[in-house]
Amino acid sequence: MALSLDLTDKKTRSTLSANQFMDQRPTLVGLTREQMGEALREAGVADKQVRMRTQQLWHWLYIRGVDDFDLMSNLGKDLRALLKEKFTIAGPEVVEEQISVDGTCKWLMRFPSRGAGAPVEIETVYIPEEGRGTLCVSSQVGCTLTCTFCHTGTQKLVRNLTSGEIVAQVILARKRLGDFPDLDTPAGAIVPSEGRKVTNIVMMGMGEPLYNYDNVRDAMNVFSDGDGLSLSKRRVTLSTSGVVPNIIKIGEETGAMLAISLHAVNDELRDVLVPINKKYPLEQLLDACRNYPGLSNARRITFEYVMLKGVNDSLADAKELVRLLKGIPSKINLIPFNKWPGSDYECSDWDKIEEFADFINANGYASPIRTPRGQDILAACGQLKSESERMKKTERLAYEAMMIAGHGD
Structure with a gap:
């Protein structure tokens, strides 16, 4: 017999949908390296750091599978705060x-x-x-x-x-x-x-x-x-x-x-x-x-x-x-x-x-x-x-x- 799991009840589902509807921050997921670098630059990351920060984010997203900036331990507190303010990496x-x-x-x-x-x-x-x-x-x-x-x-x-x-x-x-x-x-x-x-x-x-x-x-x-x-x-x-x-x-x-x-x-x-x-x-x-x-x-x-x-x-x-x-x-x-x-x-x-x-x-x-x-x-x-x-x-x-x-x- 097939197993089917409805993973959100109606109340949770409506809350999630409302919260997501209000969150219009762009995501960093799916950007090319060039696009990610440009997004970081526009957010205020110093040009000389963009390449390194892009590589760090790339590692956390695609090798570690992280969906929370606070878990990116090799990024400074101020940078994590900036990233949270400007972007999202939340999944569906x-x-x-x-x-x-x-x-x-x-x-x-x-x-x-x-x-x-x-x-x-x-x-x-x-x-x-x-x-x-x-x-x-x-x-x-x-x-x-x-x-x-x-x-x-x-x-x-x-x-x-x-x-x-x-x-x-x-x-x-x-x-x-x-x-x-x-x-x-x-x-x-x-x-x-x-x-x-x-x-x-x-x-x-x-x-x-x-x-x-x-x-x-x-x-x-x-x-x-x-x-x-x-x-x-x-x-x-x-x-x-x-x-x-x-x-x-x-x-x-x-x-x-x-x-x-x-x-x-x-x-x-x-x-x-x-x-x-x-x-x-x-x-x-x-x-x-x-x-x-x-x-x-x-x-x-x-x-x-x-x-x-x-x-x-x-x-x-x-x-x-x-x-x-x-x-x-x-x-x-x-x-x-x-x-x-x-x-x-x-x-x-x-x-x-x-x-x-x-x-x-x-x-x-x-x-x-x-x-x-x-x-x-x-x-x-x-x-x-x-x-x-x-x-x-x-x-x-x-x-x-x-x-x-x-x-x-």
């Missing part, structure tokens, strides 16, 4: 934590308002696997893309997340999972990479990352900074539905791995499943993939392909997929469709998925079938949706009944 409020029967964790996070806007909520998912742990990070509240098989796509876009809100998801997950060293360990201690639970990050949560380009780019470069969160660029993947003008650019500016939400092998069907295809059709998308920086057999592009019964799962589709991807170092992830209330699609039969995979593998492409994870807490691919757009109780009960009956595979 965790409204709900759900733990699947398979160990997948999903957090509903609430971020404070920006300007006159209201607080917003997003979901972040952690997927534990043997030898690795992947964190699925959101880039937007809602989504502008109305992909017909995706639950997130039924929620209208509220706004982009800031780089700080994107990075904060990683910090929070690492705290909840125990990835940061205890504060009583030596100041220079760093948790070894093999001991971390969050080893990989995928920008595959709510939203289209390349429609929030600047914030996503800055956040991804914070992820891979060797003196901070220190994730290898080969362990950070951005997934896009096909915002062609920004694909090569994000590769040049971050060095991240690329995943493409493909799902169809012709423009006619992809126009329906992934409507952005009407703006950037397959020929343009695949040309951008062929020119992706650093592309090689060691740095392959992942093509994601959701298996929809009677829609895109024929052997003819598999043959056309192989033809389309010829010459592109690729891996093809086959994703059994994860059912959600209101969807008109069904998952392909398992023997059909295996036949599809066997043909692709026989033609020289790795084609793993993704094991559905977190289905019982709506944490699987295509199921994320924020609390402000949560399903009605009757819909949730219907979904749970469907899962119990075994029809959610």
